[in-house]
Amino acid sequence: MIAKTKYIPDGKKALKELPIIHYLDAEYVYYPVTSARCPEGETCVRGGQFVKVGEVVGTRKGAFFEQPMHATVSGEVVGYEKHIDNSGKVVDCLIVKNDKKYELHASIVERSDEEITNLSKEDYIQIIKDAGLVGLGGSAFPTYIKLDTKDPIDVVIANGVECEPNLIADYSVMMNYPREIIKGLIYAMNASGAKRGVIAIKKKYKEIEERLKFVLQEFTEYNITVETVGNYYPQGWELAMIKNALGIKIPQGQLLSKYGVLNFNVSTLQSIYNAVKKRLPVLERLFTISGDGIHNKSFRARIGTLVTDLIELAGGYKDEEQPKVMVLGGPMMGTNILRDDVVMTHTTTSLIVMNEKLEKEEPCVHCASCVYSCPVEIQPVQIMNAYKTRDKDALKMLEVNKCIECGLCSYVCPSKIHLTEYMRNGKRFAGK
């Protein structure tokens, strides 16, 4: 109520207990030619051509970078089709008919430890660029750009906080592949020249803390520690996480590297490990189907798998007659989609299907819950009023651009006002 809200029931407990189904039977897989960050793209394979796992099938082009696309199955290229990607947009997708043999491409050979120790910073950056690695926490920002910084880096921090409700992808990676994360962290430290590594996790994940600390005993020659941060939302926001795990306060809008910090999601670190050690691109991700409008299941599936297949396998929707809200990602910041033929990409880890609940918007009573809860300390209610009167000066004075759209203001509002939407509109309006 009239107090700061930091805790959101996360509903992860039941999801963690779901068995993970390794799904390798997709008949066809799809590779979007463009993505939200890369408005252009082209493929370099012909129809009928046979591709193998790890083979480059095309390139996506962003504003200042290019990103290779890799095949994640072996099989025949059969054509193109339109599907939606994880930003909810309809995109052209390359179709590969899966022969289910999963033959590896000739370029996929393991590097020996000796080769890895001799890698220079430039080598690392090239490897990561060639593997097309992106921030797997959800940003999909190219990883090599982060590494390619001139600033001296003191500490590499692995973000394993995953504060959004319903998401368990990072959790399961930390639980099942702690060694790969730590090795990935070591590679990132070597590449950036950082002396210190930190893995930030939630306080309540005692089991993860124990596991990581146990595995860390094998790597005593590196200065890597596990730091726990509070079970709050939005603790996974990098600035909040860095402040609590490292004690470094970085103002919004500043580059982390200016403060000697480099931040990677734990899943990204695992992908760095796979790219450096095994020369593999990201092949699979954990995909969780949750929410009260659908049968809940967890899958480990190849990038390019169509979510429709997974939904069918999970048992389909519940209460089909009720209208549903479908969300890719978490319930606080995820993307709304209107159809389910979504192609799994690097950052697709969760589908939430909820039965629609109608919340009537009431007048604001100035309780200030939104102001108290805002993690960036701006005043949502005042921004709403300023936006309603289209007062650009007031919007700027109220620093609407600081908003990270975490959704807490809408979440806490007792009058059910959709403040986050006002924040988005306010930002857009102030920027005009």
Next chain:
Amino acid sequence: MQTVKQTSPYIRKDVSTKRMMIDVLIALIPVVAFSIYRFGFDAILRIVVSLVVMIGLEALIFGLTHKPGKAEKWLERVKSRFADYTINNVTAPAVSAIIFAMLVPSKLPIYAVVVGAAFGIVIAKMLFGGLGSNIFNVAAAGRIFIALAVTSMFDGTYVGVDLVAGATALTTFRSGLGFPGVLNSYSLTELFFGYIPGAMGEINSAAILIGAVYLLFRKSADYRVMLSTALTFTVLMFFAGLKLYPDMALEFVLFQLFSGGLMFGLVFMVTDPVTSPVTRPGRWLYGLLVAVVVVLIRLFGAYPEGVAFAILFANMFVPLIDYPKWATNKIKPAFVVSFIVLLAVFSLVVFFGVGGTV
């Protein structure tokens, strides 16, 4: 299957404005119960009248100010005006009505109750745009209106008046008996448990405090305004007491705290979120402002009592406090310093104002 378009976030916390209003109503139960126990049917009648007037007029004006839909039948057109009418259009005026009823003496003519309630709901609330848009506290506005407009109707309306003394504890204090003489008529225990003349809900501090505990426990009221008002009031009154009655400064502070409408205003009126600023420092400042005005009125003003005045006065400063240029939710060191400086300045004003010398 039908899918719905929404934007993030897709989940909401299980809280509602309705719950907040009902919490205030629940917190008011001890106060209302005591007033009924003490004043019997007089209390019930005034509460009911106030409820009927406020809820009724809110509904009426709500209907008048909303456009009707197109419909054949007259009744359906009327109904369409109330499409947006929700439970909050009942609970919110109910809260205002009960608070207003608690502010009046038990023998106040019904006519005055009706006029005050109507002024509060119509002029102070609905004309400003209804729930959430009023800038003045509804109950305080109604109470002040009748205090000014029909002053003579208040004569002899307080029950249980000590004939030697005067109407209420505060008027006794003002009208000659002074302090600590007033304690002979009304002891501190009597003040605390409400066996004194006064407005129906204001007298029993114990019942009010029970309500306060509930409100704070449910987080339906902000402790900052309460604390800030109480703190400022106590400090200022302590300085006044230090000069006026050096031996009994503590008793003086307690007397001032438990007499008049301070406790009630502090728990149920200052905390009204609609008419409060929306930031932490703003709320501290708002509380300070209310307390300072109450102290100034009580010590130097023409009226024995001024909580409702103080709240209306502070309400006027809310837009200024919330002005985007300086409103911030961070409690910065500069703010803490200026709060303390303000407190010190007003303490000195009060100390020298009541005749203190260096």
